[in-house]
Amino acid sequence: MVLKPTLSASRAGLTGHLRQILTGAAALLMLPVAPHAHAQMQQSANGVQVHAGSDTAIIELAGRNLVHVHVLPGGQESPRALVLDPNPTVPDLKSIGGSIQLADATHAVLDAPAVRVRVDTSHGAAIDFCDPENHCLRLDDVFSAATRDELPLELDHAQSLYGMRGLELLDSGRDLTRNQGAIVAAGVQGDGGAPFFFTNHLGVLVDASSGTFKATGPSVRFSGSGRKDLEFYVAFGPPMTVVSAMVKLSGLPPMPPKWTLGFINSQWGTDEADLKKIVAEYRQKQIPLDGFILDFDWKAWGEDNYGEWRWNSTTGAGAAGPDKFPDGASGAFALDLAKQGVKLSGILKPRILLSPEGAPTARTEAAAYADAHNLWFPDEAQQDDYFTKRMARNLNFDLAETRRWFWEHLKPAFQAGMAGWWNDEADSSSVSSASNLQFLNMARMLYDGQRSVADQRVWSLNRTYFLGSNRYGYAVWSGDIDSGFPSMAYQRRRMLAAMDLGASHWSMDTGGFHGHPTPENYARWMEFAAWVPIDRVHGDFGEKRQPWMYGPVAEAAATQAIKTRYALLPYLYSYEHGDHLTGIGVVRPMFWMFPDDEEASRLDSQWMFGDAFLVSPVVTPGVTKQRVYLPAGMWHDFSSGQQIEGNRWYDAPVNAQTWGDTPVFVRDGSIIASQEPQQYAGERPVDEVTLDVFPAARNAEFTYYDDDGVSYRYEAGGYFEQGISVQQNKFGTQLHFATASGTLKPALTHYVVRVHQHARKVTLDGRTLATAPAATTQGDNTWRAGTDKYGDVTVFRVPAGTKLDVTIH
Known part of the structure; x- marks a missing residue:
């Protein structure tokens, strides 16, 4: 029998939703006790509850491809880890196209459209999760798993596992797979961790701030979540769909400041006068620059009365390098650089003297x-501060009072012009929750x-x-890496991990x-860096880059x-x-986009x-060609x-004398937005x-x-957004511009469209456009x-924001 739910899903978050279920606020169907497991099963808003004695398991649909499972020994719920978004949106069953059947x-x-869940309580409480293509995952007994603090899952066959843990500072030879599992930890020096794994067809996220995955063949076990109850999600789909589901559950990133997509210069060992000279030379040479990140130099590090928080604009006792930025604390220095389009960021440490x-x-x-x-980091002794040779100790930022107090003293630096941190x-190296x-x-x-x-x-x-x-507006960097080609090459794999x-x-x-790159190493690395987020x-102290x-x-x-990066800022920002x-x-491992291409799935040298x-940077000195794998289709x-x-x-040819080329290829069926490069974002x-536009048969x-x-302001609709699509069919190449949304009225008035193909006629909303002589200024109706370098090109100009249909015959 198919039973319609009698509860409407709470939109106040999963905790409120759980409370509503457990208190029985609405009428639920109670079925008889299972003969062997002594379990009772009842329908809830989005799924079912199973009760065995005082224990409860909640299995519910959380999306079109997503299942949520929460097991509560003794019916007790423990606080969630910080992994999950504290303010989730819980969809109702109708919105995800779901149904519940109790046989x-x-x-x-x-x-649901992309997942089917079978719950069997005849012997324990087993759950089978499958997608329409019959890729499956099984949990034999959900109550036993919670009792043992272990989540034992069985895939339908052994397959490559991804996620769980990043890559350490030094190359140990590990690739992107985690087929034996991994310890879930943030690690050190550019490493990272996440309590989820995924395959080419599904993924599992456990709510935990530490733990361990162990995998043998098709068996994957997770333990050490730190919670008394067990909560996890299962998502189905190709890699990008699954990773998207996992990130949505943990909280999506806010829009970053646009300047962070430009070029940023960090430096240790500078002062106000030196930095002004550097910025002036960037501008004189017409090399774009958007940000400058300051190391220890910006702070009054070592001065009492909260010197670790303050601009280094004083000469107090104990200061490690006093008064390096005399106009820092007043805000005049940051204001001067802002007028030149350069934003300042400053280093912060978790320790204080x-x-x-x-x-x-x-x-x-x-x-x-x-x-x-009692704001100190737990179970950690004081340590020697290498910068001042005095003793210091780390603060515990898990405490609300630490965060409040620290920001209160940092606020003047923000008000004096710090745009980033x-x-x-x-x-x-600890794998504790606090360290992670x-x-x-x-x-x-x-x-x-800052938002307050x-x-x-x-x-x-x-x-x-x-x-x-x-x-939280978070970016990560790969730590204190070495100069040289081998270190540069390894960063490709670390980024993809x-x-x-x-x-x-x-x-x-x-x-x-660490170290000083050769000119060739520097040039090739700069080309690599133009194609990362x-x-x-x-560089280290005194190194200039x-x-x-x-x-x-x-x-x-x-x-x-x-x-080149600045020309592509419209493309980059749209992907942001x-x-x-x-x-x-914007960066996607090859197997995310080509999961069925075995050759592409093995690659960690391009993305x-x-x-x-498709990007494949040169990471070997003196080469004249670069071997690149191109998946099926036409590339340019x-x-x-x-x-x-x-x-x-x-084998892509590269120039060993000028170092001025990076193997980059454009995929047929692509639309690329660009502009004239500026010296900084928003100049x-x-x-x-x-x-x-590179048209193809695929949309x-x-x-x-x-x-x-x-x-x-974008959170309240202050943006401009317009969907554009292109596809080749029997009528020609059809371009569609949707009506723009958002309340922002941008400076943008027109798109210049370059369709890379031959044309004999162009129609706009059914009207045939006139041809324009090549030497004339092009209007909207020609x-x-x-x-061009790609071959034939058809060029026209259309107003931005308007719904339009263009056909190239």
């Missing part, structure tokens, strides 16, 4: 407060604090990652932190790479909005950059325009965006997006034919 006292079936200089038995004002309120050295969440909680402190006083977007760069961080954890905002110390350079420091050939190659909506960023670009060399048929390996209003979609790039 008898011991069997139930939950159906314990004693004033020369008084080891005394307490600094900050340390005395931490003593009085760099959280460093909060990582630990320390960076997350530092970012949480910044996000909650300003409408300026929050952004922090952190040295490890744990799932759940994304919702981070993507498998949901860490879509990834960065690295381009050029390497955050483009940033950094500006392009002109490495000779004219490297400078030219680096400058061109940066300008996609990340905000789905949790899928997709959005839907359009982004540098030369050459067409290459895919489903094969291709000039953009009234015209170019759309390069290609691109959503152009823009907002003010600074505030959270088109022209021409050629």
Whole structure:
């Protein structure tokens, strides 16, 4: 019999939903006790409950492809870990197209479009999860799992497992798979962890802030969640669908400040005068720059009275390098740079000094407060601060009082112009929950604090990652890596492993932190960095990573790479909005997009950059060709325009003298938005965006997006968004522009559309457009034919924001 639910799903979050179920606030159907398991099964709003004595298991549909399971020994619920979004949206059964069928006292079936769940309580409480293609997962006894603090799952066959853990600082040879399982920990130096695994067809997320996956063949077991009750989700679909579901459950990233998509220079060992000279040279050389990140230098580190929080604009006792930024505290320095389009970020440490200089038995004002309120990180001794050679101790950012107090003293630095933050050295080799969440909680402190006083977007760069961080404006970098080609090559794999954890905002110390790169190493690394989520350079104390420091050939190659990125800012920012909506960023491992291509699935040396670009950076010195795998379809060399048929390996030529080319390929069935490069994001209003369209038989979609790039007004509709699609069929190439949404009135007025194919006629909403001579300025109602590096091209200009249908015959 099919029974319609009598409860409406709570939209106040899963905790409220659970309370409603357990209190029996609505009438539920109670079926007889199962003969062997002594269990009772009853229908709930989105699924069923199973009761065995005082224990309860809730199995419910949470989406079209998603199942939620919560087992409560003794009916007791423990607090959730920080992994899951504290304010989830719980869909009702009708909205996900679900149904619930209770066949008898011991069997139930939950159906949604992309998942079927069978619950069998005839012997224990077994759950089978399957998708329409019969990819399945089984849990033999949900109550036994909760009692043993172990989640034993059986896949339908042994297969590659992904997620769980990132890659460590030094290359141990591990690839992207985690087929033996992994310890779930944030780790150190650019590592990361997430309590979920996924295959090419499904994924499982456990609510836990630590734990261990162990896998043998088709068996996958998770233990050590730290919760008395057991809560997990199962999602079905290809990799991108599953990763998106996992990130949505943990909290989607807010839109980042637009400037963080530009080029960022980090440096340790600078002062106000030096930094002004560096910025002036960027501008004089016309090398785009959006941000400058400051190391220890910006702080009055070592001064008492909260010097660790303050601009280094004083000469107090104990300061490690006094008065390096005399105009920092007043805000004049940040204001001067902002006028030149450069935003400042500053480093933060989780530790504070314990004693004033020369008084080891005394307490600094900050340390005395931490003593009085017990704000110290648990089970950790004091340590030597290598910068001042005095004793220091880490704070515990899991505590609400630590976060409140720390922000209160940091707020003046924000008000003096700090636009971003760099959280460093909060990582630990411990696998405890506290260690895993320390960076997350530092970012949480910044996000909650800054949003409480300003409408300026929050952004922090952190040295490890744990799932759940994304919702706090979080980015991660790969730690203090070495210079040199081998280290650079390894960063490809580390980045892709981070993507498998949901860490879509990834960065690295381009050029390497330790050591000094050769000019060729620097040039090739800068080209690599132009095709990652955050483009940033950094080095050890005294190292400078500006392009002109490495000779004219490297400078030219680096400058061109940066300008290419700035030309693609409309494409990048549109994909950032996609990340905000789905949790899928611009960088995608090959197997995410080509899960059925065995050759692509093994690759960790190249990736997709959005839907359009395939990127394979040069990571070997002196080479004249780069071996690249192109999946099925037609591809276009982004540098030369050459067409290459895919489903094969291709030796891409590269220049060993100029270092000025990166193997990048455009996929047929793509739409690429670009603009004229600027010296920084927002230097000039953009009234015209170019759309390069590479049509194919498959439908290609691109959503152009823009907002003010600074505030959270997009949350209330302050944005401009327009869907664009293209497909070839028997009528020709058909381009569709949807009506724009959002309340923002952008500077954008027109798209210049370049469709890379031959045309004999172009129609706009059924009207035939006139052809325009190549030498004339093109209006809205004309088109022209021409050629470019890709071959034939059809060019026309259309108003932005308007619903339009264009056919190229």
